[in-house]
Amino acid sequence: MQQHNVLILDFGSQYTQLIARRVRELNIYCEIHPYNKLPENLDSFKAVILSGSPVSVKSDDALHPDLSNIRGIKPILAVCYGAQYLAHFSDGLVASSNTREYGRANLSYIKESEIFFANISEGSQVWMSHSDTIKELPKNAVLLASTNDVKNAAYKIKGETTFAIQFHPEVYHSTDGKQLLENFLVSIAGIEQNWTPDSFVDETVTKLKAKLKDDKVVLGLSGGVDSTVAAVLLHKAIGNNLHCIFVNNGLLRKNEFTDVLKQYEGMGLNVKGVDASARFLNELAGLKDPEAKRKAIGKVFIDVFDDEATKIENAKWLAQGTIYPDVIESVSATGGPSATIKSHHNVGGLPDFMKLKVVEPLRMIFKDEVRRVGASMGIDKDLLGRHPFPGPGLAIRILGDIDAEKVRILQEVDAIFINGLKENNLYNKVWQAGAILLPVNSVGVMGDERTYEKVVALRAVESTDGMTADWVNLPYEFLQKISNQIINNVKGVNRVVYDISSKPPATIEWE
Numbered sequence: 476m477q478q479h480n481v482l483i484l485d486f487g488s489q490y491t492q493l494i495a496r497r498v499r500e501l502n503i504y505c506e507i508h509p510y511n512k513l514p515e516n517l518d519s520f521k522a523v524i525l526s527g528s529p530v531s532v533k534s535d536d537a538l539h540p541d542l543s544n545i546r547g548i549k550p551i552l553a554v555c556y557g558a559q560y561l562a563h564f565s566d567g568l569v570a571s572s573n574t575r576e577y578g579r580a581n582l583s584y585i586k587e588s589e590i591f592f593a594n595i596s597e598g599s600q601v602w603m604s605h606s607d608t609i610k611e612l613p614k615n616a617v618l619l620a621s622t623n624d625v626k627n628a629a630y631k632i633k634g635e636t637t638f639a640i641q642f643h644p645e646v647y648h649s650t651d652g653k654q655l656l657e658n659f660l661v662s663i664a665g666i667e668q669n670w671t672p673d674s675f676v677d678e679t680v681t682k683l684k685a686k687l688k689d690d691k692v693v694l695g696l697s698g699g700v701d702s703t704v705a706a707v708l709l710h711k712a713i714g715n716n717l718h719c720i721f722v723n724n725g726l727l728r729k730n731e732f733t734d735v736l737k738q739y740e741g742m743g744l745n746v747k748g749v750d751a752s753a754r755f756l757n758e759l760a761g762l763k764d765p766e767a768k769r770k771a772i773g774k775v776f777i778d779v780f781d782d783e784a785t786k787i788e789n790a791k792w793l794a795q796g797t798i799y800p801d802v803i804e805s806v807s808a809t810g811g812p813s814a815t816i817k818s819h820h821n822v823g824g825l826p827d828f829m830k831l832k833v834v835e836p837l838r839m840i841f842k843d844e845v846r847r848v849g850a851s852m853g854i855d856k857d858l859l860g861r862h863p864f865p866g867p868g869l870a871i872r873i874l875g876d877i878d879a880e881k882v883r884i885l886q887e888v889d890a891i892f893i894n895g896l897k898e899n900n901l902y903n904k905v906w907q908a909g910a911i912l913l914p915v916n917s918v919g920v921m922g923d924e925r926t927y928e929k930v931v932a933l934r935a936v937e938s939t940d941g942m943t944a945d946w947v948n949l950p951y952e953f954l955q956k957i958s959n960q961i962i963n964n965v966k967g968v969n970r971v972v973y974d975i976s977s978k979p980p981a982t983i984e985w986e
């Protein structure tokens with residue numbers, strides 16, 4: 476099957492990843508590259524989308540892409556900065572706008588005869604987010620649509636399949652944005668919509684077979700979605716040459732080690748469970764500082780993993796569940812046009828001395844696509860719908876120093892909370908939830924007795940990627956029930972509080 480690819484050139488817009496997600500929703504494969512680093516395989520891309528940017532085309536910092544091998548050769552859709560760039564750096568005119576152009580607008584005077592606007596009618600809502608505006612189009616341009624405030628809202632260049640729009644089709648508030656992307660990519664650029672989870676699985680398995688041949692691969696399973704989907708893909712490609720290691724760091728949820736291990740074995744994976752709880756707890760003893768705790772856990776994990784990996788003779792590869800947002804080279808909006816790589820928000824990397832080559836079967840797909848790929852391979856939907864859980868586990872939810880008794884208490888509390896969410900149909904409405912054991916005792920009264928016991932906090936947030944989050948308005952009756960259940964059943968806890976902080980300024984985890 477011939478893959479039709481779309482190239483998205485990133486000028487640092489906060490919406491660039493959203494463009495990619497919308498294109499992929501159309502079952503079309505796309506990749507994001509920095510505006511100043513064209514991919515070597517440029518020929519294989521059938522269309523190009525220029526993203527928006529926080530930078531003004533009129534500033535000294537204006538970003539200049541080299542479009543010489545693209546313009547007039549491949550269909551182009553220029554969004555926001557892209558549209559202004561095409562106007563400003565030919566004979567059009569871009570100037571600061573008198574009115575603020577943020578938020579909703581409605582398209583008018585649409586050239587409905589244009590395929591570009593097929594199935595989109597007069598008045599369609601679009602989302603604007605710009606402070607410069609295109610006052611005059613280039614001489615070789617034709618106006619395609621306006622809005623009340625923006626005369627030149629959409630135009631095309633004569634004699635090229637180059638289209639430019641001032642609004643953002645990728646945001647959900649542009650109600651026909653997806654239709655517009657489809658019109659451009661499918662009807663104008665002639666791209667086939669054949670990129671589906673099934674086609675991704677077939678293609679990836681074929682590539683993995685060719686790459687790995689009879690080599691042995693080691694993979695660290697975490698119980699999370701990414702490492703599980705990566706493992707199942709690799710298992711499809713190389714069977715039992717994939718050796719999975721699932722480490723119990725003693726900081727997992729209650730019964731998680733045995734339950735998840737059983738689930739993995741049921742899926743036919745070649746997996747070894749290693750219970751290293753004592754080693755982790757030893758290393759953590761007396762440590763209070765959050766970063767010191769994270770480092771200690773990272774170090775023990777590497778030691779344990781290395782011990783196990785070296786037992787697998789002739790292992791050549793290390794597989795990781797890295798996903799696309801971790802590897803997109805982002806264009807820095809504040810530091811000028813230099814490109815930086817996002818740092819991994821994870822427990823340490825693996826050391827070079829392991830001398831394993833790295834294979835990352837999910838590195839080109841987004842989180843929601845990982846779930847769809849997992850579902851298409853028949854992975855249990857409960858496993859795919861699991862909330863994210865941090866690598867250092869409960870260690871960063873036990874504030875201050877850690878011992879086995881505190882872990883036990885928090886596991887009990889967390890289990891009551893999470894099971895409660897599931898039983899009350901709330902689990903899937905929450906992006907992430909957990910309990911935090913505070914380093915505080917409070918006075919209580921149980922029967923006729925005074926108690927002086929621990930306080931726990933419950934946290935439930937909604938989010939899309941963990942970068943920003945808001946607390947969830949869980950029903951009072953639910954919180955009341957859970958609080959009673961915790962205090963009545965978990966020895967050592969006499970008070971429950973609910974965290975009502977958003978991120979920012981708080982973070983999701985307390986440490």
Ligand code: XMP
Binds near residue numbers: 866978983986
């Ligand atoms: P914060 O607390 O930074 O968390 O708002 C955002 C998301 O990242 C997870 N998290 C971690 N994940 N190692 C991980 O693998 C870590 O050290 C770590 N710290 C936070 C957190 O659970 C949330 O989903």
